Amino acid sequence: MMPTAWAFLDPRGMGITLSLSAALLALVLLITHRALGRRLPGMQPAAFGLLLASAGFALNMLQSWLLPVMGLVLAVVCMVSGVALVLGGTRQLRGLPVRPGPLAASCLASLAIALWFGVWMPDARWRIGLLSLLLAALALLLARTAWDEARPQLRAGMRLMALLGMVFAVLMGLRGVAAALGQIETTVTPTLVNAASVLAAGMSLIGGVVGLVLVLSGDLLALVEQQRTHDPLTGLLNxxxxxxxxxxxxxxxxxxxxxxxxxxxxxxxxxxxxxxxxxxxxxxxxxxxxxxxxxxxxxxxxxxxxxxxxxxxxxxxxxxxxxxxxxxxxxxxxxxxxxxxxxxxxxxxxxxxxxxxxxxxxxxxxxxxxxxxxxxxxxxxx
Missing domain, CATH: 3.30.70.270 (Reverse transcriptase/Diguanylate cyclase domain)
Structure with a gap:
């Protein structure tokens, strides 16, 4: 019997590789933003959120080799907190007020789900299903927030983040439904749903960093144009x-x-x-x-x-x-x-x-x- 195509896609290997790549890119972005004077409010929490989510993603791929508290609970909290930070940072980049209450509530909900369905009353179907739906909801909010950016210099990066957020939300929603139907028992089992979910999550993390890089470069290009055509002392045209x-x-x-x-x-x-x-x-x-x-x-x-x-x-x-x-x-x-x-x-x-x-x-x-x-x-x- 011929093995299915996705049997050759190891979710654990893909997840670790993609998460480490995203973490390295997010770290470089943080250093670059700091070196440029931290011009954009919201860039630092968004980049740190991607770094945190990447770390949680990597821990999740290693959960079978770690203690449950580290490999499961810490991984979940890092992933959800990271996505929440990206959402908060994106709102700051848009000039919108950040509502810490709902973001903190999502982090506490992920902690409760991981502890209850991962440590005290282990149930992979409920744990994976609820966490997938929670991540899908945060990704949808992120996509909506980023898509409405009107400033030309930031629009390309924000639209990329919105597109990747939408793709990630759809796949997480499908993953939640699959978990509810009992089709997923672990995250690293080589199945089509797991392979697609891990690939989408990893590429979304990397794409999120690329989107923030486009936002930062667009702002810098606008600054260069401003300095080229405006007087630095008065702000008037030169x-x-x-x-x-x-x-x-x-x-x-x-x-x-x-x-x-x-x-x-x-x-x-x-x-x-x-x-x-x-x-x-x-x-x-x-x-x-x-x-x-x-x-x-x-x-x-x-x-x-x-x-x-x-x-x-x-x-x-x-x-x-x-x-x-x-x-x-x-x-x-x-x-x-x-x-x-x-x-x-x-x-x-x-x-x-x-x-x-x-x-x-x-x-x-x-x-x-x-x-x-x-x-x-x-x-x-x-």
């Missing part, structure tokens, strides 16, 4: 980021530019220190951020020089009024008393952005020549 935004608009789109420059900024640095100078720049940037919208951007071009770009026809008078309000508000609230700004206004189109920028700069120069603390318009904007 010159490159502004040009990238302008280039994404239609070349015929009308545009109005307001060049803004702090008056006598060198004196502020010389007399009061560069720390005060940075405070003044950040304060102006905070005021400029109020103009940010779908059709308006503020950017720091360098040093004490800023620009406001508004798209659309007829925006000149509105931007002129905004610059006048900005000038007065800055003079009234600047961290350094007496600090003022000047501005130059120009009209043009996206296709002539650089020429319009030069016109606004020329208008700004006239404002400086006329005594500073004023707004001047280029001839195109009069």
């Amino acid at each position: 010159r490159q980021g502004l040009r990238h935004w302008v280039a994404s608009q239609s070349a015929e789109e009308p545009v109005v530019l307001g060049m803004v420059d702090l008056d006598h900024f060198k004196q502020i640095n010389d007399l009061h220190g560069h720390g005060m100078g940075d405070q003044v720049i950040r304060h102006l940037a905070t005021l400029l951020q109020a103009c940010g919208s779908e059709h308006c951007r503020a950017a720091r071009l360098g040093g004490e020089e800023f620009v406001v770009v508004a798209l659309g026809s007829g925006r000149g008078p509105d931007l002129r009024q905004m610059l006048e309000r900005l000038r007065q508000q800055f003079a009234d609230t600047a961290p350094q008393p007496g600090a003022t700004l000047s501005a130059g206004l120009a009209l043009g189109s996206v296709g002539e952005f650089e020429a319009t920028l030069r016109e606004a700069d020329a208008a700004l120069y006239r404002a400086k020549q006329a005594g500073r603390n004023r707004v001047e318009a280029a001839f195109s904007a009069i």
Whole structure:
């Protein structure tokens, strides 16, 4: 009689190999996340949860060689606690509140099931069935939580975690049903259900680590892009980021530019220190951020020089009024008393952005020549 195909798949060997691989990857992820400054809240508990679940999975594969308290009870608690930690960490990554009560209850339930049906009143059918259903429920919650991620930089990793969580939940549910029907007596017996369950569990652990790696790399790529296109001191767009935004608009789109420059900024640095100078720049940037919208951007071009770009026809008078309000508000609230700004206004189109920028700069120069603390318009904007 020919042996069935899954008879050659040793659940114990597969489980130990996959769990050790997942544990090593989770440990590397923890070290990497720490080295990168622990930027993502929730990454550490999620990665530690995968490490804990991997350890429990390995212990479960070795239960016939260990004392029941270690090979069964500790294994079960580690696996369920690990999955609960991954769920809690995923909620933190999503910015959702973590509910420790239900997570702790699932861990206590797994401990009670392992003790009662594994040590005091041994019954493999109830133990395996109930624990499989508990793990399936946690995996379903994890899949739902991860799938709803909306941030583009984190979506790929979260979707992978959701997919693997769903697969794991389905197989654990089938395993629970098989145990209830008396089809499973031990975890390591070479049967189709055991082989599929162990393979799914091990691959889900490894896939969970890969998903978290994708989340971490997506966040780092977003950080690099943020640093490439934004000024680190103020958080406004830098010159490159502004040009990238302008280039994404239609070349015929009308545009109005307001060049803004702090008056006598060198004196502020010389007399009061560069720390005060940075405070003044950040304060102006905070005021400029109020103009940010779908059709308006503020950017720091360098040093004490800023620009406001508004798209659309007829925006000149509105931007002129905004610059006048900005000038007065800055003079009234600047961290350094007496600090003022000047501005130059120009009209043009996206296709002539650089020429319009030069016109606004020329208008700004006239404002400086006329005594500073004023707004001047280029001839195109009069």
